[in-house]
Amino acid sequence: MTAVFSDAAKDQQVLRRRGGTLAEDLRDELEELIVSGTLPPGSRVDEIELAARYQISRTPVREALKALVTTGFLEARPRHGMIVTSISIPMLLEMFETMAAFEGLCAKLAARRASHGEKAALRAIQQRLSASVGEGNEEAFYAINQEFHELLYEASHTDFISAQTRALRKRLAVYRKNITFQTGRMAATIAEHERIIQAIEEGNPEAAFRAASEHVSLLGDGMADLIAALPPALLRVS
Known part of the structure; x- marks a missing residue:
């Protein structure tokens, strides 16, 4: 092609x-x-x-x-x-696993370092994201979701960690979009973001790490659903 x-x-x-x-x-x-x-x-x-x-x-x-x-x-x-570049299934799962660890670390540090303004901004983005679900606008949801994660990285107040997280997130962008548009995934994202925000607002680093890493990780049915939903052209066979 x-x-x-x-x-x-x-x-x-x-x-x-x-x-x-x-x-x-x-x-x-x-x-x-x-x-x-x-x-x-x-x-x-x-x-x-x-x-x-x-x-x-x-x-x-x-x-x-x-x-x-x-x-x-x-x-x-x-x-x-x-x-x-196409990514093999084993490599894709490994990259999502790494992404989960990076996201969790950013959230953990945000729970320790986020300013009042950053916490308020996360909450405001969450409200816009919820509204976009009701409107059924998948593209708008995806864009607002990107804003949420970008702010999460900023709120971690890191340079190297946030840069590495952004770089890996870009590599996985096409694959993540397929996940976002799966049935029921947008509603689930709202609930998962809520747990991340609550942990950051409460200043609970461990809960923030757990909530953010679980939000990104692919386990059990989530992994199978992703692989089934991906167009064959996105995956490397050998």
Whole structure:
């Protein structure tokens, strides 16, 4: 499957508005396309096509692709070129397990360090998230849910831990979206977030760690439901 891009003129304008070097701007643009699912796992990303599409030389394109290989978003396959990385089931479960530990640690530290303003902001986001469930707007729910987790990372008042958590969350974005849209998952998310918020408001680090890690982890039926719901193209067979 070859990557499909939008209007070429718009692509060029988007790249020029970013403000970094050409390689950095293209890297960021492609990363966003991968995270959003516009470039799904298994898509072929062609160097020549990108250079023509964005009207730039192939040198910054190569630099951007190399950077995305380093962060795991792309992989070079013999006879196939650059491909958006697909993840095997064992690796996917391992990554979710690691993500659960990272999220739990951020929540634990937030329970110790979050300001009154951050606690109030978490509560406000939770109210908006609940309202979006009633409206049945899945995309709005997903965006607001992202806000909740971003604030959770900020409230941990860390640099390295929050950066690593965000990076792994991006790698899992396409897969997480499939989980979010499963039947009953949005309502369950509200209840799970409530436990996280309560633990942070009460200043209970251990309860916050447990609530946040359980919110992200895939155990039992949750694991089976995820695998069953994922399109085959998102998973690596071998």
